Amino acid sequence: MAKKSSKSPSKPRSKTASKKSSELQKVFAHVPDPSIAQKEYRQRKKSQLAMIRKTDKKLLAEMLYQMVLGRVFEQKCAEVYRIGMIGGFCHLYIGQEAIAIGSMMALKEGDYTITSYRDHVQAMVAGIAPEEVLAELYGRAGGNVKGKGGSMHMFSKEKGFFGGHGIVGGQIGVGTGMAFAQKYKDTDNVTLCFFGEAAVNQGIFHESLNMAQLWKLPIIYICENNQYGMGTAQDRAMSISNIASKGDGYGMANEFVDGMDVMAVRDAVLRACNRARKDSLPTLLEIRSYRYMGHSMSDPGKYRTSEEIKKYQERDPIALFKDSLKEAKVLGEKDFEKIEKRAQEAVEKAVRYSEESPYPDESELLTDVML
Amino acid sequence: MIGVWRDDLSAAHRLPLNLMANKILMPKLSPTMEEGQISRWLKKEGDAIDANETIAEVDTDKATMEMTSLEAGTLLKIIVGAGSNAKLGQVIGIIGKKGEDFSALLASIEAAPAASTPAEKPAPTPAPAAKAVSLPPMPKPAPPPPPAAAPASTGRMVVSPIAAKMAAEKGVDLRGVRGTGPGGRIIKRDIENLNGGTSKPSYSYTPSTVYGASAFREEGTSKMRQVIAQRLAESIGPIPTFYLTVEIEMDAVLGLRKKLNEGLNDAQKVSVNDIVIKAAASALVKHPWVNASYRDSSVRFYEDADVGVAVAIEDGLITPVVRSANKKSFVEIAQEVKALASKARERKLQPEEYTGATFSISNLGMFGIKEFTAIINPPEAAIIAVGGAEQVPVVRNGEITIRSVMNVTMSCDHRVIDGATGAKFLQTFKDMLEHPALILI
Amino acid sequence: MAEMTMRDALNAALREEILRDENVFVMGEEVAEYDGAYKVTRGLWQEFGDKRVIDTPITELGFAGLGVGAAMAGLRPVVEFMTFNFSILAADQIINHAAKMLYMSGGQFNVPIVFRGPNGSAFQVSSQHSQALEAMYANFPGLKVVMPSTPADAKGLLKSSIRDDNPVIFMEQERMYGNKGEVPDDPDFLIPLGVADVKREGTDCTIVARSMTVPMSLQAAEIVEREYGVSVEVVDPRTIKPLDIDTIVESVKKTNRLIVAEESHSFASVGAEISHQVMELAFDHLDAPIKRISTVEAPMPYAKNLEALALPSVDKIVDAIKEVCYL
Secondary structure: OHHHHHHOOOOOOOOOHHHHHHHHHHHHHOOOOHHHHHHHHHHHHHHHHHHHOOOOHHHHHHHHHHHHHHHHHHHHHHHHHHOOOOOOOOOOOOOOHHHHHHHHOOOOOOOEEEEOOOOHHHHHHHOOOHHHHHHHHOOOOOOOOOOOOOOOOOOEOOOOEEEEOOOOOHHHHHHHHHHHHHHHOOOOOOEEEEEEHHHHHOHHHHHHHHHHHHOOOOEEEEEEEOOEEOOEEHHHOOOOOOOHHHHHHHOOEEEEEEOOOHHHHHHHHHHHHHHHHHHOOOEEEEEEOOOOOOOOOOOOOOOOOHHHHHHHHOOOHHHHHHHHHHHOOOOOHHHHHHHHHHHHHHHHHHHHHHHHOOOOOHHHHHOOOOO | OOOOEOOOOOHHHOOOOOOOOEEEEOOOOOOOOOEEEEEEEOOOOOOEEOOOOEEEEEEOOOOEEEEEOOOOEEEEEEOOOOOOEEEOOOEEEEEEOOOOOOHHHHHHHHHOOOOOOOOOOOOOOOOOOOOOOEOOOOOOOOOOOOOOOOOOOOOOOOEOHHHHHHHHHHOOOHHHOOOOOHHHOEOHHHHHOOOOOOOOOOOOOEOOOOOOOOOEEEEEOOHHHHHHHHHHHHHHOOOOEEEEEEEEEOHHHHHHHHHHHOOOOOOOOOOHHHHHHHHHHHHHHHOOOOOEEEEOOEEEEEOOOOEEEOEEEOOEEEOOEEOOHHHOOHHHHHHHHHHHHHHHHOOOOOHHHHOOOOEEEEEOHHHOOOOOOOOOOOOOOEEEEEOOOEEEEEEEOOEEEEEEEEEEEEEEEOOOOOHHHHHHHHHHHHHHHHOHHHHHO | OEEEEHHHHHHHHHHHHHHHOOOEEEEEOOOOOOOOOOOOOOOHHHHHOOOOEEEOOOOHHHHHHHHHHHHHOOOEEEEEOOOHHHHHHHHHHHHHHHOOHHHHOOOOOOOOOEEEEEOEOOOOOOHHHOEOOHHHHHOOOOOEEEOOOOHHHHHHHHHHHHHOOOOEEEEEOHHHOOOEEEEOOOOOOOOOOOOOEEEEOOOOEEEEEOOOHHHHHHHHHHHHHHHHOOOEEEEEOOEEEOOOHHHHHHHHHHHOOEEEEEEEEOOOOHHHHHHHHHHHHHHHHOOOOOEEEEEOOOOOOOOHHHHHHHOOOHHHHHHHHHHHOOO
């Protein structure tokens, strides 16, 4: 499967997608054997290499930077959360970076993004500064939404980032409306709508997909399948395992994508964007990844083994991407060091900024309730 | 209207025209205020004052109020400093031109007797007399409302908020109002239908330990009343006393007495003083706050009026008590007073015959005394000093006519009786004597 | 001015606003080809076509969410619920998304959307189709709640709601669609949200009524005036949120007595809120406990006699007036 996608990376493939998806899923689901895992890793790298060679080097470096920034930022969040600097919920993205970076960096001006509560990295990729995101987590006046939203609610109207949303699946309906507006206004823009695999069981997913296909809306539904809805494994919550194929129920183009491969994500999203911009058609992408951390910071993680986590970490999207970039001679160790240092500095700056940012003025309590 | 009143209506205090200095008087800052405490001056001596500028803050019985100046000038002198009290209309400072000589004004203020207590409307009253104030003519009370079914005695009064507010504004004592709402709730309509009259409330009374003495009930004193009591006691003495004088035309009483005594033997003959006792007793049961005793944390209200009658004896004075005078006829009172007086002169009075009065009357009219003040006999809250009736020319319906006028001065314990309370009692008392038929209602 | 039904007044408001602003569109079940389940959107699809008047699948949560997203992206959707009973399916999108978006986004994303449709009782449609939900929506900061009682109010308030930059819950009454009244023709005839209207002046008792209880209260006022000489003032807040409490308090200060007549159940109702606010702001002016006339605490029964018993009525309001006036 990986081979195939490297062969024809830009060809739209809707009709046969689900069949192929299930093939890939089989491969993907059986990685416990280290030899198979290594084989899979080599295959993945091969296909990644092919796509890297066709992509702008500066963009690739920036993609790596964003992935590293996301990783370093979330690790810092875990660190400061433990010392009580962050309150409430805090859902980390570690392990899933390839999805946000691979998809959002395929967008153009005027496109919209909306996501769930696991939104820190999406917010930064959209262009919200790390310090604004962290200060929001700190509940400070300098936060992205003035300390009113916290971890789950990053927004930027200016960057077309329509927010992190706290109700599982709620943003699927809203995202559908954003695409509706893009079409109503006759633009060629698209909406990226992220959600976890557990949201697929919500009614809003099905209601939205039905309307999007019925009215041919320019939206890309991205199911970030990290395989656990809180502590419930997907196979304990869903009658079938092939989420991409749920698009078939609505006649919607769909595809299964390896979420550990940032270039594969980019490729799939670019093709979906093309479909949306040219023909105003929606797509459902199931992007399989793995959440290294618990659902939230309060997750004890007893529902899975450390071996399982390790298995996925061997296919870590950043390590994989770095290997490929190195092999393609796009970037070297020194570049990686530079990128990592830059990310470290950005996060340190964010910490300083957040610590210094004052608490919101009490007058803010009652502002922004209504216009 | 909050403001500083200039006392330019007072002839006694009128000043030469070339002297600009003027008195700043304690203004009325709440409807029931009788005195105020300067909580702080916002200006010091020598400061310029603009018209309408706030010059001091005054604690009244209700709240801390701002006091503004009616005129521009300079604060020349603070007479009542922060923390001190001043009665309504009392001079608290002097305003005038900067550098002006106000010594004459100051001297006249210092020479003037202590501040008077104008009862309700200080501004338009004429120059007050030294000790007492003549009450403004008051409307005659309407006949009391028809007897009402007593509300169920639940121990607490049920009254709608608007009715309570209206009663407070009108100075209606809700304990005398019959509620016609569900469960005896006093509602707006009940206050509107009052027309000034109140019906007799129903209470439970505790018998007295003094044999034959009036039963009583006690009501806890409000915080405010405790503070007033404490403050007045500290400033004036153990019993903070004030005095109210009323002039009463006695022609009707004299006529009544003449009629009553026709056909009565000497032992039964009724004196003017007996009628005064009966009128006082009848008025007392209509004004429970006067027929009461202050007891620090409570006020004891008496069911009946046990009236002490001061009797001069050789080496002093004793006040035998006419028990439940409100329930006795003129003749019964007359006989009892005669008996008590002779027992007193013979020094045969038993303790229960001269203790436990709820109110006292001292009459020096027979000695040719026209007007005097009497000392309260604790724990009673008041005593009236009755002078002799004198024939004086008065104007009635534009004609000069001769009437018998009697002066009555009531000494009031300010811890229970406020100025208006006392005045209302005297009003009832005066009405009864001027229209004796009212005594019998 | 023209005499028209409330249905036609609402239709005129929608038509004028679609004409005025290209971002205004109407969506909902049966609003287009069918002309609306209650004919409020009659003729609009024929005039404006598929883009502006959109039939949705029966998918309340879905199209409510779609409306929220479209509003965030700059459109002004008017979303019709065939009845507000079905809005409960969409409550997550209305309450968790529309109401909170402005706040959660630190003031960045407002949601200029109108959710409208009939609310309250209908005739013999039983429990799930006969209920008044305004208290639920009014409970959430971020939503405005509007309930007209006359054709003119319906038009002026709906136009204001569509032009409002906040999410508005606009609640009509099925039983009142045929009520007639004079309605201004002016395409800019607006009634500001948050302003009450004194529908009848009086001195002895205030009735705060909304939607269907307004005509009931007016009728009750006529009866007690005739039979008891009692003068009743009827105040229609028109907008439940923001609530024009000043007008209500002013009226109570005049009359000293208050009745709230409403179609919702009484527990935690708008009437409960009004009672509380009046108690707080005009306590010293009350002469009687505040009385509420509401729908009984039971789901709506089907049987005609039971249904009548459950709902507010002119007779119940008359009795309440007598009670607070101590008659």
